[in-house]
Amino acid sequence: MDPAEFQRPLNFCQACAVRNRAICADLDEGEIDLLNRIGRRQRLRAGDQLLWEGDEAVLVANVVEGVLKLSTQTADGREQILGLAYPSDFLGRPFGQLTPYGVEALTDALVCVFQRSDFDRFAREHPRLEHKLLERTLTELDRTRRWMLLLGRMSAEQKLAAFLIEMSERLSPATCAAEPGAIDTLELPLSRQQIADVLGLTIETVSRQFTRMKAEGLIDLPSRRDVRILQRAALEDRAA
Amino acid sequence: MDPAEFQRPLNFCQACAVRNRAICADLDEGEIDLLNRIGRRQRLRAGDQLLWEGDEAVLVANVVEGVLKLSTQTADGREQILGLAYPSDFLGRPFGQLTPYGVEALTDALVCVFQRSDFDRFAREHPRLEHKLLERTLTELDRTRRWMLLLGRMSAEQKLAAFLIEMSERLSPATCAAEPGAIDTLELPLSRQQIADVLGLTIETVSRQFTRMKAEGLIDLPSRRDVRILQRAALEDRAA
């Protein structure tokens, strides 16, 4: 890995792509400086593991670029992906002993990492940060609960349609936060197997649904990882 | 309803059954007094609705006694229960505009209700409360994510076994928090239909699984709402 990645510029927060959306958004200059001192940036390659399920929770992190997956194993070794993390999302378990799920980079990624002990202390001393983290956690809980509905009640077709819609929304110009502009051409950061693990399906079912949606003209599949949404409204209907 | 339920004793927090476990646990006397002033206790009958999905979020609450369900509807009208709330659990969506799910009492219940605006203000002025709420929300997020695994990957048998194990743990002497002592005789606060909605199954499948577990000697069913766990270890194996 390039050793330059580990150098610490005077204050990397200032140029941070997620500066206005992540939990550090409300901090003032002095606080940012302090936070900057206890954190470091780390670049991850697709496939790199950042946190291991069950490990002692020593790290927390903020996603700056890229997409990561949170996952856990079933007793029989299959994987269930618990969620995906996009830029400005928070990773890890503050104020807890154990990391409750594994975190792995799906694409090349850039994260802002803290020792949990440092972060916990900082958070307790800076209520504005803690408040942001609370808001984010509440939002994430809502999102996760809505996803339960998907897993518990939806058909394979509905699951994949919903997945594609969500992807197109969260993958849109990674930079912008405000406008929820969805894009129609997307490069999936997940393999078929990983999509299956997100949706609680098998790879074969995912593949068949892709094929069917393509045959029906809802989407086009220029290559394995590329999807073009041709009829968004119709796709949204299927996701109902 | 008994009007005595609405009287406000000088400080009902002092005698509160969940005083040491709920988010108010770390507050000092003065803070408790203030909180006491903005909240009120409300008794609910089984079946009463406390919050409606999609409504403006005007209330938040703490569960003191009883079991409530959080739920949402699918487009085609079926219900998915997103989670259950037990004593000391927190309900509602602080710092948010909309209530993201409905809340209904499954048993008679006692809750401690706040206007969201009052609560939000109080929370922002009292970081210790906000911290407790954050810890609780993080724990709830972890629990919810583990439940996703259940919905996404488990068979009907595994789902029901896991449900019974969890119930027996969370229903145990509602008073105690520390010791995780599970009980072997429980009165279910849910109908068959509601269990089905929690587990993402149909009522028939739930019924069949109950019958089978009874036939296999894992449990006994003295009545519709009563379950006696006869072989906990074996039941836990099924929940794997």
Added chain:
DNA sequence: CGAATTGTTGATTGAGTTCAATGCAGGTGG
């Protein structure tokens, strides 16, 4: 007691899994 609600049981169906074969792209080395 009869009506209504809730739960159980049986028969059938079907969506999604499993097992198995084939296709396809990106390397690697002869």
Added chain:
DNA sequence: CCACCTGCATTGAACTCAATCAACAATTCG
């Protein structure tokens, strides 16, 4: 440059578990 491998993805066929449809039993309630 092409043959060959390897890992992912697609397609097909058989099977399975849970959903659905339907009848019936048990409780609850007026």
